Amino acid sequence: MKLQLLIVCVFKYLVQTNQQDGEKQLTTEGVTLDVSYWNSIYNSSYYEDEPSAPCSVTPPGFNSLGLMITFMVVFVLSLLGNSVVVYVVCSMKKGRASTDIYLMHLAMADLLFCLTLPFWAVNAHFGWIFGNFLCKLLSGFQEASVYSGVFLLVCISVDRHFAIVRATRVLTSHHLLVKVVCGMVWLVAGVLCLPVAIQRESLHAEDLGQTICYENLTGESSDHWRVGLRVMRHILGFFLPLVVMAVCYGWILVTLFNARNRQKQKVIRVIMAVVSAFVLCWLPYNITVLIDTLIRGGTLPMETCETRYTVEMVLNVTQVLAFMHCAVNPVLYAFIGEKFRNQLLLALYKHGIISKKLLVAHRKGSVNSAGSIKSRITSASM
Numbered sequence: 382m383k384l385q386l387l388i389v390c391v392f393k394y395l396v397q398t399n400q401q402d403g404e405k406q407l408t409t410e411g412v413t414l415d416v417s418y419w420n421s422i423y424n425s426s427y428y429e430d431e432p433s434a435p436c437s438v439t440p441p442g443f444n445s446l447g448l449m450i451t452f453m454v455v456f457v458l459s460l461l462g463n464s465v466v467v468y469v470v471c472s473m474k475k476g477r478a479s480t481d482i483y484l485m486h487l488a489m490a491d492l493l494f495c496l497t498l499p500f501w502a503v504n505a506h507f508g509w510i511f512g513n514f515l516c517k518l519l520s521g522f523q524e525a526s527v528y529s530g531v532f533l534l535v536c537i538s539v540d541r542h543f544a545i546v547r548a549t550r551v552l553t554s555h556h557l558l559v560k561v562v563c564g565m566v567w568l569v570a571g572v573l574c575l576p577v578a579i580q581r582e583s584l585h586a587e588d589l590g591q592t593i594c595y596e597n598l599t600g601e602s603s604d605h606w607r608v609g610l611r612v613m614r615h616i617l618g619f620f621l622p623l624v625v626m627a628v629c630y631g632w633i634l635v636t637l638f639n640a641r642n643r644q645k646q647k648v649i650r651v652i653m654a655v656v657s658a659f660v661l662c663w664l665p666y667n668i669t670v671l672i673d674t675l676i677r678g679g680t681l682p683m684e685t686c687e688t689r690y691t692v693e694m695v696l697n698v699t700q701v702l703a704f705m706h707c708a709v710n711p712v713l714y715a716f717i718g719e720k721f722r723n724q725l726l727l728a729l730y731k732h733g734i735i736s737k738k739l740l741v742a743h744r745k746g747s748v749n750s751a752g753s754i755k756s757r758i759t760s761a762s763m
Contacts (some may be wrong), residue, residue: 536620
């Protein structure tokens with residue numbers, strides 16, 4: 382009997398010792414155990430009493446005031462530049478080419494985009510204070526303007542390809558066809574923006590302590606919907622248009638290199654600037670959003686909070702860079718072109734802003750520097 386009591390006591394002691402050792406392994410400083418990480422994987426609530434330190438919603442060092450000011454600067458520059466483009470093209474009573482019509486619609490798309498920037502600027506610093514209706518409406522406008530702007534850039538590249546490489550002006554000079562194409566661009570962009578406009582809602586985020594305009598996707602397929610929308614945006618809104626632009630402008634460059642013309646170097650520089658601006662403004666943002674999508678979908682592991690902070694900061698920087706493209710477009714597609722500058726100076730002269738002497742001097746300089754095949758290159762592509 383004493384032996385049995387001794388065995389029971391020893392067994393009880395060993396069990397208590399193992400339990401204490403197990404508890405020490407969970408709380409020892411030498412072992413790092415992120416309970417919230419494992420809970421998120423297994424969808425369980427083990428160790429609920431164990432305190433966890435989740436990542437901060439806002440990255441450390443994030444300056445929302447600076448982001449708001451940057452958005453406002455881009456808004457002012459884009460508003461001024463694109464308004465001038467629309468005014469000048471509309472004032473062209475004669476000699477309006479197909480490229481001019483595309484440029485006017487492109488400027489209208491950029492104007493629609495930049496008109497949403499003040500709201501997003503306020504949202505970056507104060508949160509969304511404009512209600513649910515404007516959240517849906519402005520999100521749809523922004524999405525439609527991005528799609529229409531990119532599609533119109535593709536139309537301009539195809540138009541210049543026909544005018545320079547094919548040396549045909551039958552299709553490119555048909556204004557009715559160009560207007561139909563522009564109408565189709567706006568229609569497709571309007572359809573593609575519907576999912577975003579429908580799913581965006583004004584929600585109160587307790588972690589941020591403010592209201593946000595966010596895609597309210599619920600249910601088991603919410604992640605698939607979000608990933609699907611982003612993939613569609615990447616393909617239709619950037620990569621596919623980039624391929625078409627690269628093919629068209631590449632073909633144009635080959636044609637210009639084989640042409641004997643003094644102004645071909647200028648045209649080549651403008652074309653390279655157009656493609657480079659599109660890539661530099663939108664490629665970093667698309668790559669960062671793609672990485673963020675893979676992280677949210679669980680394809681790329683997010684091991685530390687620093688990784689999350691880095692992605693968020695890069696997203697903010699590349700987003701500003703992408704938004705700046707609407708202010709760069711008027712400079713690349715309009716103000717560099719000789720035809721546009723002449724029309725702008727003529728409009729300024731009619732309103733008494735500049736003198737006739739300055740207008741005549743500029744026109745003399747333009748005539749003296751004209752090339753031999755100006756009708757094929759400068760009027761069609763500039």
